[in-house]
Amino acid sequence: MTAKHRRIITNQLIDDIALGATVLGTGGGGDPYSGALMAKAAIAQSSKPVEIIALDEVQDEWMVVPSSMIGAPTVALEKINSIEQMTVAFEAMELALGEKIDATFPIEVGGFNSLIPILVAAQKGIPVVDCDAMGRAFPESQMVTFFLDGLPSAPNTLADEKGNVVTIHPLDGVWSERFARPITEQMGGSAAMCDYPMRGHNLKASALGATLTLAAEIGEAIRLANQQGKSGVDAILKLTNGHLIVQGKVVDVSHETSGGFVKGGVSIQKLNHDGATSDRDVYVQFQNELLVAHYGQGPNELSQDTLLASTPDLISILDHETGMPITTEQLRYGQRVDLIAYPCDRKWRTSKGIEVAGPNYFGYDIQYLPIEQLAT
Structure with a gap:
């Protein structure tokens, strides 16, 4: 592995990753400003x-563990996370495994969650791997490529800013979500979390590579x-092979924080090139x-x-x-916005990927169609 596969993390790189990961985070993934x-x-x-290292530089026998936050993004606006709680969850994982962890990585690409591994890596003296398990952000713990590939989730460790630590051993990612979400609510709606510990060869076979690089390229x-x-x-649009859905103005926003999520919708009034309004609004849930x-x-x-577009795209x-x-x-009335959509990784377009993170899972009575098809 040559030196060009490694990147020293600088302030500029952090800003670019935070910005690009917020795009790929599809509205979630946490606040990029505080994360940066x-x-x-x-x-x-x-x-x-x-350092950020390439996925193929990971050694087969390494123990690798993702570092992330779980909870509703709105909570972080008032409840600032601490650097220490990330390390507490990570070290609780080392204790549960009975060995040191060789590298960490983001579980998802999101403005805050893409940066959590940097905090841990800096404190533990280990590298960050250029990969993740979603290629975007998803709301639930089982919505990762590791679950699609049948890798175990246990053990899971969660920590809050007060010093509380919980270690659980769920049967799989679904049970991880069922247990971790109510624990997170008791921790104030936001918690540091480590799950899916695995060897390097499993990571290389299942993770989506170069996603931090893509985030940095988008941010730049x-x-x-x-x-x-x-x-x-x-x-x-050029970097993501994306499609412009609508240009318009935000005319209504509704959201509520419950069950460890923020749920709602935004109505976008389409504007023509001359600034006139169209009679066809677009609604995003x-x-x-x-x-x-x-x-x-x-x-x-x-x-x-x-x-017009649906998950997992x-x-x-x-x-x-x-x-x-x-x-x-951050959505507010009156914002002038562009709504875009772009293809997900091919793993999410398999039958299991659509079952785990497609529109039916979230209760939408529609069939998933790729954005390339809908955009035409």
Whole structure:
């Protein structure tokens, strides 16, 4: 493995990853601003440089564990997470396994969750692997490629900012979600979590590689586009093979935080190029992440005929002028936005992938159709 496969994590790289991962986080994945601040503080305090290594550089016998947060993104707006609780959950995993962990990585690509492994890596002196288990952000613990491939979830460790630590041994990812979610609620709606410990050869076979690189490329493209007076949205569409669904104005937002999730919807009034309004609004429904987009002014108007895009494909809401991603908790009336959608990884388009994270799982009575088909 040559040096070009390794990257030293810098403040600029953190900013680019945070920005690009927020796009790929499809409205969820946590607050990128606080995550970036914590990651920068962690590398500044580290005794040695923190590296991102390629997936194929992971040794087969290594023990590797993801580092993440679980809970509703809205909670983090008032309940700031601590750097220490991430390490507490990680070290609780080492205790449960009876061995040291050689590397960490993000469980999902999201503005905050993509940066959590940097905090842990800086404190533990280990590398971050350029991969994740979703290629985007999903709301539930079993919605990972590891579950699709039949890898065990146990043990799981959870920690809050007060010092509480819980270790559980669920049968699989579904049971992990059932146990971890109510524990998270008791921890204040947000907790540090480690799950799916595995050997390096399992990670290389099941994880989605180079997703942090993609996030950094998207973040850099948005940054450069704005510096050069170009379209950040166009730059994102090019990198993601995406499709522009609608340009418009946010005219209604509803959301509630319950059960460890933030759930709701946003209505976007389509604007023509001359600024005139169209008679066809678009409604996007979410559970932490944006899940379905369809014509109409509310959730009851979703049907196969009105469908514009659906999970497991990615849906993102971007600022019309800058291309900056807008998370579900940041949506406000009057925002000028571009709604885009783009293809998920092929693993999510298998029958099991659609069963685990397709529209039917979330209670939407529609058939999944790839965005390439819907966009035509």
